[in-house]
Amino acid sequence: MITNDNVRKKFRDNEIPKLYHPLVHIFINFGILIALTIFFILKLENVVWYEWLWLLVLFLFGNIAVFLIHKYPLHKKGFFLGAYSFKKHAIQHHSFFQKDKPEFDYWKDFYIVFFPPEVVIGFGLVFIPALYFILSLLLGPNSVYMILLGATSYFLLYEFVHFSSHLPENHWALKIPHLKSMWEHHRTHHDPKLMGDYNFNIVYKLSDRLFGTYYK
Numbered sequence: 464m465i466t467n468d469n470v471r472k473k474f475r476d477n478e479i480p481k482l483y484h485p486l487v488h489i490f491i492n493f494g495i496l497i498a499l500t501i502f503f504i505l506k507l508e509n510v511v512w513y514e515w516l517w518l519l520v521l522f523l524f525g526n527i528a529v530f531l532i533h534k535y536p537l538h539k540k541g542f543f544l545g546a547y548s549f550k551k552h553a554i555q556h557h558s559f560f561q562k563d564k565p566e567f568d569y570w571k572d573f574y575i576v577f578f579p580p581e582v583v584i585g586f587g588l589v590f591i592p593a594l595y596f597i598l599s600l601l602l603g604p605n606s607v608y609m610i611l612l613g614a615t616s617y618f619l620l621y622e623f624v625h626f627s628s629h630l631p632e633n634h635w636a637l638k639i640p641h642l643k644s645m646w647e648h649h650r651t652h653h654d655p656k657l658m659g660d661y662n663f664n665i666v667y668k669l670s671d672r673l674f675g676t677y678y679k
């Protein structure tokens with residue numbers, strides 16, 4: 464019989480590279496995202512009140528953008544980078560973490576919890592510089608840095624909240640009501656019968672409510 468324990472053992476044996484170190488993974492992902500966040504904060508100068516509204520716009524836009532990325536390329540084949548993202552997420556992440564056991568066992572399991580480092584490196588070295596280039600043709604420096612700050616800090620929040628959604632149910636961090644609520648939301652998403660249709664939000668439940676994909 465194929466149990467989730469067998470799936471996890473097989474994944475650890477066959478997919479996690481022998482040289483994989485969770486601290487290096489954390490250092491790359493969080494190092495890049497935290498460094499960019501601090502850098503963009505430091506670039507802000509003499510901000511006027513309405514420029515802060517960019518952060519609100521980015522947090523709304525980020526919620527919808529991540530919802531669409533999760534609902535489509537991560538859960539359906541045939542989209543941009545579909546084979547890669549579908550395999551990493553819908554196949555590997557979802558078969559490793561199922562509703563009955565949403566928590567990781569070992570530090571090495573971080574390999575399948577956090578985004579692959581190449582995605583975060585691509586975000587930091589390609590996507591953000593390209594966005595900077597385009598935005599700086601259209602907007603003033605504070606607006607540009609606010610947008611980049613919003614994009615980077617939303618990604619950081621995604622990594623953090625998704626990680627906390629794979630903690631054991633009795634973990635102290637889940638005493639924070641919002642984290643516990645997102646933990647439950649994501650746990651439902653890890654039900655194989657529901658994962659393709661419901662609960663795609665990770666940071667907060669806006670798009671699932673807006674687009675009718677909220678399953679309690």
Ligand SMILES: [Zn+2]
Nearest residue numbers: 537552652658
């Ligand atoms: Zn998913």
Ligand SMILES: [Zn+2]
Nearest residue numbers: 556560625649
């Ligand atoms: Zn997950």
